[in-house]
Amino acid sequence: MEILISEQDILAKVTELGQNISRDYDGKEVILICVLKGAVMFTVDLAKHINIPVKLDFMAVSSYGSGKVSSGVVKIIKDLDDSIEGKHVIIVEDIIDSGQTLNYLLSVLWGRKPASMKVCALLDKPDRRQANVNADYIGFTIPDEFIIGYGLDYDQLYRNLPYVAMLKED
Numbered sequence: 485m486e487i488l489i490s491e492q493d494i495l496a497k498v499t500e501l502g503q504n505i506s507r508d509y510d511g512k513e514v515i516l517i518c519v520l521k522g523a524v525m526f527t528v529d530l531a532k533h534i535n536i537p538v539k540l541d542f543m544a545v546s547s548y549g550s551g552k553v554s555s556g557v558v559k560i561i562k563d564l565d566d567s568i569e570g571k572h573v574i575i576v577e578d579i580i581d582s583g584q585t586l587n588y589l590l591s592v593l594w595g596r597k598p599a600s601m602k603v604c605a606l607l608d609k610p611d612r613r614q615a616n617v618n619a620d621y622i623g624f625t626i627p628d629e630f631i632i633g634y635g636l637d638y639d640q641l642y643r644n645l646p647y648v649a650m651l652k653e654d
């Protein structure tokens with residue numbers, strides 16, 4: 485594997501995103517919706533750098549099987565614990581690839597009438613987009629490579645790496 489974004493660069497970017505969110509939501513309370521499992525590392529680090537009142541909730545969806553290609557079918561595996569009606573919510577995603585997961589999440593969650601909803605994604609792969617969706621806060625725009633680490637997996641492995649790396653075929 486080849487390191488694409490170092491631990492230090494990730495943390496610098498997460499700090500910056502946390503500051504931007506704190507500024508944009510000044511005087512408000514925000515619910516961070518962590519999309520399991522990929523966004524776990526990003527969500528906890530981001531939350532530590534937000535200095536307005538924050539609540540955390542978790543949702544699990546599946547769009548990929550065990551391989552590298554999206555099945556295109558999105559399914560809710562675990563729903564939020566609490567209502568988001570009238571709340572300011574930010575969906576926290578590890579990566580926006582085809583955009584199908586986010587597209588589905590946005591349509592489901594808008595139906596629950598939040599006061600506002602934005603998307604914060606650590607990584608964006610715009611070359612691969614199929615659905616017309618974008619994040620409001622983006623950490624890094626990356627080329628069309630399959631990547632792992634800092635929450636992102638290949639077959640459930642490598643999520644624990646503190647950096648983001650490219651997985652090379654062998």
Ligand code: IMP
Nearest residue numbers: 522580581582583584585630631636637
């Ligand atoms: P999308 O629905 O195609 O946008 O894919 C979203 C989800 O697919 C992400 O939240 C990731 O969990 C997973 N994913 C997309 N690209 C990658 C990658 O390069 N490495 C690991 N997981 C990925």
Ligand code: MG
Nearest residue numbers: 522548636637
């Ligand atoms: Mg995944």
